[in-house]
Amino acid sequence: MVTSAYTRKFSDINACDVISVGGKNAILGDMYSKLSPLGINVPDGFAVTSFAFEHFLTANVLHQRLHELMRQLDRDNFSNLEEIGISARSMILAGTIPYYMIVAIREAYDNLCNSEGNKVSVAVRSSASAENLPLASFVGLHESFLNIDDADALLDAIKKCFASLYTDRAIKYREDNHFTHAKLFFSVGVQKMVQSGCGYSGMIIELDDSGDMLDISAVKGFCKDILKITSPDHFLVFKPALEKGKNPILRKRSGRKKEKPAQGREMNAEEPVLPEFPNYVLTDEEIIQLAKWASIIHDHYAKSMDIEWTKDGNTGRLYIVRARPRREQLCSTGSEKKLLVGSC
Numbered sequence: 001m002v003t004s005a006y007t008r009k010f011s012d013i014n015a016c017d018v019i020s021v022g023g024k025n026a027i028l029g030d031m032y033s034k035l036s037p038l039g040i041n042v043p044d045g046f047a048v049t050s051f052a053f054e055h056f057l058t059a060n061v062l063h064q065r066l067h068e069l070m071r072q073l074d075r076d077n078f079s080n081l082e083e084i085g086i087s088a089r090s091m092i093l094a095g096t097i098p099y100y101m102i103v104a105i106r107e108a109y110d111n112l113c114n115s116e117g118n119k120v121s122v123a124v125r126s127s128a129s130a131e132n133l134p135l136a137s138f139v140g141l142h143e144s145f146l147n148i149d150d151a152d153a154l155l156d157a158i159k160k161c162f163a164s165l166y167t168d169r170a171i172k173y174r175e176d177n178h179f180t181h182a183k184l185f186f187s188v189g190v191q192k193m194v195q196s197g198c199g200y201s202g203m204i205i206e207l208d209d210s211g212d213m214l215d216i217s218a219v220k221g222f223c224k225d226i227l228k229i230t231s232p233d234h235f236l237v238f239k240p241a242l243e244k245g246k247n248p249i250l251r252k253r254s255g256r257k258k259e260k261p262a263q264g265r266e267m268n269a270e271e272p273v274l275p276e277f278p279n280y281v282l283t284d285e286e287i288i289q290l291a292k293w294a295s296i297i298h299d300h301y302a303k304s305m306d307i308e309w310t311k312d313g314n315t316g317r318l319y320i321v322r323a324r325p326r327r328e329q330l331c332s333t334g335s336e337k338k339l340l341v342g343s344c
Helices: 018-034 050-059 063-071 081-093 099-116 151-166 168-176 223-228 239-243 284-301
Strands: 007-009 045-048 122-128 144-148 186-192 200-206 213-220 233-238 249-253 305-311 318-325 329-333 336-340
Touching: 007 018, 007 099, 018 045, 018 050, 018 122, 018 186, 018 284, 018 318, 045 099, 050 063, 050 099, 050 151, 050 186, 063 081, 081 151, 081 168, 099 151, 099 186, 122 151, 144 151, 151 168, 151 186, 200 284, 213 284, 233 239, 233 284, 239 284, 249 284, 284 305, 284 318
Parallel strands: none
Antiparallel strands: 007 045, 045 186, 122 144, 122 186, 200 213, 200 305, 213 233, 233 249, 305 318, 329 336
């Protein structure tokens, strides 16, 4: 078996492994290993580590070249931002993934396929150490690739994720938030694909610090489509009612028709008023299931979370595919700052 320095299985990752696998992968691995036994469906996967990214840069002699390129950036009005971004991405895409890193990634992908008993499609997502910080989230700045179904395509997607560290938006965002480009630890997550393209997906947002009030949004297709749809379905859920065995759904609002609660209705009441409208993305049972999972996740991390869910269009099963804290904590270890998303 190839050394695990290049890859780490989700089952071997916990919430404190941010430096090794980035913020996104740290929480995914933590949920897979600790919350799956509690009944939450989290797709399996593995991380290509920050060590692998650093080894890729070293093997292709890119550290100094990228550093010198970033020094040429016009930091007054960013007049050459596009030119700098194209050059940086081209350098990375022209690089060659080292042989033993290729072997490790292929082995990790084969093991994931073998655990499912057949070849699987995967989602490939960037995961940086600086994600989910209190004043800088990096959400949506780096690339993701869906429905990757063979090892060669996987390797190509991983290199494209590496290159996305230098998209124009990512470069500008780091400059605006005073991050040093060369000091960002960067990882890539490879997760079993949930076929939500023919299913449904959305977000669970905790609207207050207690996590008592949830807004569950839902669209047909991939979660990224929420950004393209002005009115996805929304479901307002009051968790204390759920804990008392009552119907916790306070309000439903269809993406095709906006509904309001009854006149004078208090949103923290325990008895919901449900407007009648057909063809919601989620059934009441599914809404309640997602609310229960959100409660478990909130209790596990002891803080409010933004959670991404999806429903497989083939099996009808619900999954949690991402979660991130709404408020994060930073701890210092020597000169290093680490993101705490659980108990370190």
